[in-house]
Amino acid sequence: xxxxxxxxxxxxxxxxxxxxxxxxxxxxxxxxxxxxxxxxxxxxxxxxxxxxxxxxxxxxxxxxxxxxxxxxxxxxxxxxxxxxxxxxxxxxxxxxxxxxxxxxxxxxxxxxxxxxxxxxxxxxxxxxxxxxxxxxxxxxxxxxxxxxxxxxxxxxxxxxxxxxxxxxxxxxxxxxxxxxxxxxxxxxxxxxxxxxxxxxxxxxxxxxxxxxxxxxxxxxxxxxxxxxxxxxxxxxxxxxxxxxxxxxxxxxxxxxxxxxxxxxxxxxxxxxxxxxxxxxxxxxxxxxxxxxxxxxxxxxxxxxxxxxxxxxxxxxxxxxxxxxxxxxxxxxxxxxxxxxxxxxxxxx
Numbered sequence: 001x002x003x004x005x006x007x008x009x010x011x012x013x014x015x016x017x018x019x020x021x022x023x024x025x026x027x028x029x030x031x032x033x034x035x036x037x038x039x040x041x042x043x044x045x046x047x048x049x050x051x052x053x054x055x056x057x058x059x060x061x062x063x064x065x066x067x068x069x070x071x072x073x074x075x076x077x078x079x080x081x082x083x084x085x086x087x088x089x090x091x092x093x094x095x096x097x098x099x100x101x102x103x104x105x106x107x108x109x110x111x112x113x114x115x116x117x118x119x120x121x122x123x124x125x126x127x128x129x130x131x132x133x134x135x136x137x138x139x140x141x142x143x144x145x146x147x148x149x150x151x152x153x154x155x156x157x158x159x160x161x162x163x164x165x166x167x168x169x170x171x172x173x174x175x176x177x178x179x180x181x182x183x184x185x186x187x188x189x190x191x192x193x194x195x196x197x198x199x200x201x202x203x204x205x206x207x208x209x210x211x212x213x214x215x216x217x218x219x220x221x222x223x224x225x226x227x228x229x230x231x232x233x234x235x236x237x238x239x240x241x242x243x244x245x246x247x248x249x250x251x252x253x254x255x256x257x258x259x260x261x262x263x264x265x266x267x268x269x270x271x272x273x274x275x276x277x278x279x280x281x282x283x284x285x286x287x288x289x290x291x292x293x294x295x296x297x298x299x300x301x302x303x304x305x306x307x308x309x310x311x312x313x314x315x316x317x318x319x320x321x322x323x324x325x326x327x328x329x330x331x332x333x334x335x336x337x338x339x340x341x342x343x344x345x346x347x348x
Contacts (some may be wrong), residue, residue: 001044002135008193009042020045023207034210035307038144040203041211047112048137049105053128056101065233067245071096076165076176078243080233086253087229090115091221095167108224138192141211142203143182150199151183179218213304216312219342221270221301226284232257235316236270236301240344269346270316273337274306275329281311288332289325297321
């Protein structure tokens, strides 16, 4: 987190640990606000990799699962970076900058260094520059019924995109529509210091965990160190949300990812569930079913406190187990998962 930005947030009552805003005044109140009110979130827990150069598009097209030809000034994309065996090393959001052949990749800050280093190894003599701009550009999330109106007022009437991943570039920064009534602002430090108090006058500042909860409810997977190389993209529904192209050229893992798609061998998918636990539910936790006894039938991808109690979680689970059995967290003696509907349909 940018040190000046951190000091600014602390002056506005932010409690920060390890570069992440944990909460502002009362996490219990914030949890209710995340569900009912318009909230404001610092997104410094995500890192930002900047790509620039006349061969940036071609380079990324050959490395990532998404189709870079669909990323332009109006549209961002979800995507993944995989091993040659098709296992995900990272999931991300990528959008185009103002300059030609300029891209920004947003992913958990804890993965930024290792992913940057791995991508750098393959640049070789390509005309591409890669750098970390996490501290240069500030990212602010705003969600709730007033989110669109507040941003449009700040931009003096500029029209915002309303479709998911729609993008607009303005003098104050870039605005991404993340979901219905949910936006992300990418801007400079100077602009952020002006924008934050303006929005905070009508939106409630909350910790980053509540943005995580909104991502979970939207069915958007976030790969973390504990879940690296655990899933192929289809297992976490990346194909459903547009993060995998089956009509582009080769990239690491493409052969296995495509073979799984066309041969219909996918046995696990990601589902949304609530777990009535007072103990923290964590990414990487295993799930069990009586049919498989002590053999795991799934794994938690992401989890966050739910305003309705317990934890809401995204979990990759064997489809047969979901259809025929109760699923339990961590052991057969653990709490059962209560399955919830995803906001999109899974392929049959």
